[in-house]
Amino acid sequence: MKKTQLNDIAKILGVSKTLVSLVLNNKGNETGISSETQRKVIEKAKELNYTPNNFARGLRIGKSNTIGLIVSDISNPFYSKLARTVENLAYLNNYNIIICSSDEKPEKEEKLINILLNKGVDGLIISSTLYSPDIFFELKEKNFPFVLIDRHFNNREFNYIGVDNIEGSFEGTSLLAKRGHSNIGFITLGPQHISSLNDRLEGYKLALKSNKLKVNNSLIKYLPFEFNDTHIKNAITDLITQKVDSIFFANNTLALKSLPIIKSLKINIPKHIAVISFDDIDVFEYTYTSISAIRQPIEKICKQSFEILIKNIQRASNKVTHKELSTELILRESTNK
Numbered sequence: 303m304k305k306t307q308l309n310d311i312a313k314i315l316g317v318s319k320t321l322v323s324l325v326l327n328n329k330g331n332e333t334g335i336s337s338e339t340q341r342k343v344i345e346k347a348k349e350l351n352y353t354p355n356n357f358a359r360g361l362r363i364g365k366s367n368t369i370g371l372i373v374s375d376i377s378n379p380f381y382s383k384l385a386r387t388v389e390n391l392a393y394l395n396n397y398n399i400i401i402c403s404s405d406e407k408p409e410k411e412e413k414l415i416n417i418l419l420n421k422g423v424d425g426l427i428i429s430s431t432l433y434s435p436d437i438f439f440e441l442k443e444k445n446f447p448f449v450l451i452d453r454h455f456n457n458r459e460f461n462y463i464g465v466d467n468i469e470g471s472f473e474g475t476s477l478l479a480k481r482g483h484s485n486i487g488f489i490t491l492g493p494q495h496i497s498s499l500n501d502r503l504e505g506y507k508l509a510l511k512s513n514k515l516k517v518n519n520s521l522i523k524y525l526p527f528e529f530n531d532t533h534i535k536n537a538i539t540d541l542i543t544q545k546v547d548s549i550f551f552a553n554n555t556l557a558l559k560s561l562p563i564i565k566s567l568k569i570n571i572p573k574h575i576a577v578i579s580f581d582d583i584d585v586f587e588y589t590y591t592s593i594s595a596i597r598q599p600i601e602k603i604c605k606q607s608f609e610i611l612i613k614n615i616q617r618a619s620n621k622v623t624h625k626e627l628s629t630e631l632i633l634r635e636s637t638n639k
Contacts, residue, residue: 470629471505
């Protein structure tokens with residue numbers, strides 16, 4: 303069914319499109335339109351199920367009460383929970399939200415940003431996969447509100463809320479070392495430019511050195527972003543060949559997809575190897591061996607980034623906020639010894 307337009311109402315009533323627009327935007331009285339005419343316009347709009355185009359209105363008056371959220375992969379449990387939390391915050395504050403996945407593809411992220419801008423969103427919350435911050439400098443120059451979450455660039459010129467990935471990874475690796483593990487493998491994605499993953503690798507290396515353990519690059523395995531079971535199996539098999547006694551997974555997706563493969567190789571957790579993951583998800587409590595993890599305060603990340611964005615949209619603050627929150631080490635069966 304064709305959507306009713308202002309012109310449709312105007313033609314039926316024999317009035318101008320401008321008059322219909324004024325009435326439906328509650329400007330009838332101030333522009334001298336009679337009560338009878340206003341009544342007819344409103345009744346006809348209801349009869350035809352007319353709904354206003356909020357995006358077009360946003361482009362005209364600079365406000366659509368809609369924000370955009372771009373994450374790398376909405377199917378990742380971390381980003382699913384993050385998106386749900388932001389959605390709830392938006393609803394409670396009378397905002398709509400458009401959620402997009404970049405699939406870790408910089409060109410797709412740039413396209414999504416431009417699509418959302420063309421749709422008239424008031425601001426953006428982004429977990430960026432871009433190599434360069436150029437597009438964000440353009441947004442900043444235009445005073446367009448946005449907040450980076452989870453990932454950042456090597457500058458403090460943009461609003462950013464995330465966690466101290468170095469400290470979180472340091473704490474998780476140190477736990478393994480303190481429990482007697484000395485040959486600790488690390489499985490991540492890349493090598494690439496994602497700040498959070500690079501910081502987690504840095505924390506791992508610092509913890510090894512702090513605990514007087516050697517950094518062995520052959521124990522660091524990089525999987526492609528579009529990895530499959532074969533990639534995981536090859537990485538784990540190689541680490542087992544090198545007699546690792548524990549494995550640190552740089553994110554929950556890597557850990558979750560590795561567990562059945564570890565089991566299929568007849569490797570017992572934690573009897574044969576200990577396992578820990580960055581990012582805690584609910585299912586880690588219920589796997590065949592519950593998994594220790596570094597938990598991120600998702601609610602705090604979302605709440606603080608949303609508050610900053612709204613202040614920027616309302617022009618209540620132009621102060622740049624760059625904040626790294628603390629993580630929490632959650633101990634479960636996979637690191638018992």
